[in-house]
Amino acid sequence: MSDTARRMDAIYARQRHFYDLTRKYYLLGRDRLIARLDVPNGGTVLEVGCGTGRNLIAVARRYPTARLYGLDISEEMLATAREKVAAAGLSGRILLKQADASDFDAQALFGAATFDRVFFSYTLSMIPDWQAALRQGAAVTGGALLLVDFGQFEGLPGWFGRGMKAWLAKFDVTPRAELFDALRQLGGPQVEASRLYGDYARAAELRR
Numbered sequence: 001m002s003d004t005a006r007r008m009d010a011i012y013a014r015q016r017h018f019y020d021l022t023r024k025y026y027l028l029g030r031d032r033l034i035a036r037l038d039v040p041n042g043g044t045v046l047e048v049g050c051g052t053g054r055n056l057i058a059v060a061r062r063y064p065t066a067r068l069y070g071l072d073i074s075e076e077m078l079a080t081a082r083e084k085v086a087a088a089g090l091s092g093r094i095l096l097k098q099a100d101a102s103d104f105d106a107q108a109l110f111g112a113a114t115f116d117r118v119f120f121s122y123t124l125s126m127i128p129d130w131q132a133a134l135r136q137g138a139a140v141t142g143g144a145l146l147l148v149d150f151g152q153f154e155g156l157p158g159w160f161g162r163g164m165k166a167w168l169a170k171f172d173v174t175p176r177a178e179l180f181d182a183l184r185q186l187g188g189p190q191v192e193a194s195r196l197y198g199d200y201a202r203a204a205e206l207r208r
């Protein structure tokens with residue numbers, strides 16, 4: 001097991017049990033991303049860093065013909081994801097695998113080289129080599145890549161932004177100031193970028 005996997009398992013071993021309840025209030029913009037996925041009929045969707053499976057279940061319900069794939073480095077999170085997916089009756093449509101987002105082989109994991117939609121939701125802020133993860137995500141994107149993550153809190157009071165960054169750091173979360181630039185390097189002018197809620201969150205889309 002890699003150091004990153006061990007660290008994520010340590011963070012999430014207990015948190016996974018109340019993760020969805022608490023994150024509802026501060027992982028903002030996730031449902032906006034799901035609404036904007038606009039999955040084609042019968043299309044495939046990969047979530048990189050799928051955590052408890054909360055997003056994949058919502059995607060499956062919103063796009064009933066989609067086939068879904070999720071990967072996460074933490075077996076602890078995947079255990080919760082598998083339970084939730086089974087409880088939702090979606091095990092036949094959602095395939096979950098353990099892998100490192102910065103170095104994975106989609107063909108070997110899922111039997112597919114590309115996906116119609118690929119998304120990252122509050123994951124790049126936790127991955128040490130997040131640029132590599134973004135490159136990997138872009139490489140397996142057949143149609144569109146969407147992401148949402150913490151912003152730099154630039155439209156909010158300074159004390160709030162400083163407090164948030166200090167608090168997030170305790171959970172190994174680093175908001176990526178260069179998120180938009182990194183995606184533009186991969187997608188050029190096709191990238192659409194938005195700052196949400198006073199730059200609490202940043203969202204971006206690369207459509208091929």
Ligand SMILES: C[S@@+](CC[C@H](N)C(=O)[O-])C[C@H]1O[C@@H](n2cnc3c(N)ncnc32)[C@H](O)[C@@H]1O
Pocket residue numbers: 004008012023027030048049050051052054055071072073074077099100101102120121122123126127128
């Ligand atoms: C804050 S959670 C977000 C989960 C989910 N995407 C959501 O929006 O609720 C971040 C997730 O990224 C996963 N993660 C962190 N580093 C990773 C890596 N290198 N490769 C794959 N997943 C990783 C963690 O295990 C965790 O499940």
